[in-house]
Amino acid sequence: xxxxxLIVITAFIGIMLYTGNCQATSVERTPDDFINKNHKKIExxxxxxxxxxxxxxxxxxxxxxxxxxxxxxxxxxxxxxxLMKKKKQEEFAHLLKNIVSKNYSNKFKPCKNLKxxxxxxxxxxxxxxRIKTNVTTGDITSxxxxxxxxxTSTSEWWVYxxxxxxxxxxxxxxxxxxxxxxKGDTIDTIMKSMHDGAMK
Numbered sequence: 001x002x003x004x005x006l007i008v009i010t011a012f013i014g015i016m017l018y019t020g021n022c023q024a025t026s027v028e029r030t031p032d033d034f035i036n037k038n039h040k041k042i043e044x045x046x047x048x049x050x051x052x053x054x055x056x057x058x059x060x061x062x063x064x065x066x067x068x069x070x071x072x073x074x075x076x077x078x079x080x081x082x083l084m085k086k087k088k089q090e091e092f093a094h095l096l097k098n099i100v101s102k103n104y105s106n107k108f109k110p111c112k113n114l115k116x117x118x119x120x121x122x123x124x125x126x127x128x129x130r131i132k133t134n135v136t137t138g139d140i141t142s143x144x145x146x147x148x149x150x151x152t153s154t155s156e157w158w159v160y161x162x163x164x165x166x167x168x169x170x171x172x173x174x175x176x177x178x179x180x181x182x183k184g185d186t187i188d189t190i191m192k193s194m195h196d197g198a199m200k
Contacts, residue, residue: 031129031148031157032122046111056105063105068158069097071149075160076174080187092187095194096173103200129157 045058063069073093074081081089119132131146147161147170161170176199180190193199 029155029157030122031131031146034157046114048110052109055110059105060101063097063101066159067097067100068149068151068160069093069100071158071160072096072100072170075170077177077181077187077190078174080181084187088187088191092191092194095191099194099199100169100173127152 045055048055050058070089070093073089073096076096077092084092115136117134117136119134123130123132127150129148129150131148133144133146135142135144143165145163146159147163148157148159150157161168163169177190180193185193190199
């Protein structure tokens with residue numbers, strides 16, 4: 001199971017690592033463009049001889065450039081999010097980002113052979129896109145689906161969820177928060193749990 005997870009995380013980082021800052025370009029590109037143009041870049045990173053801790057740190061630093069953590073966070077607490085002040089929203093998103101980044105970077109290991117096969121055409125719905133792939137490393141293949149959106153203020157595409165063998169990253173955290181809230185926790189106590197490292 002760990003090996004499969006590493007494959008998927010490798011692909012996730014590889015495909016989206018350099019989707020770019022939403023303020024950095026004036027050229028409109030499709031989600032496919034970002035994926036196709038940046039895949040080789042992550043392969044170079046994976047094949048580098050950097051110590052694994054340094055590689056993981058690079059991943060954590062770069063995740064801000066392709067994952068929309070604000071969108072991600074808002075979807076994990078959809079009812080509570082509109083009631084939160086902007087400052088609290090930012091703090092919540094930052095705490096969640098730290099958990100996600102740490103968990104995934106800690107599972108990341110160097111990989112020499114990576115293959116991504118695209119399934120069908122990219123599906124578009126309003127300002128969102130869905131890209132389906134099969135990711136193969138060695139003799140192990142996993143289904144990986146990328147959910148992306150295009151904010152109205154930019155031509156860039158940002159990742160807000162990834163589905164790995166039918167398991168959604170975003171929905172996984174939304175389920176955890178829902179259970180906590182149902183048991184009587186509040187957004188403040190959830191944030192404290194994230195800050196104290198009680199959540200995985």
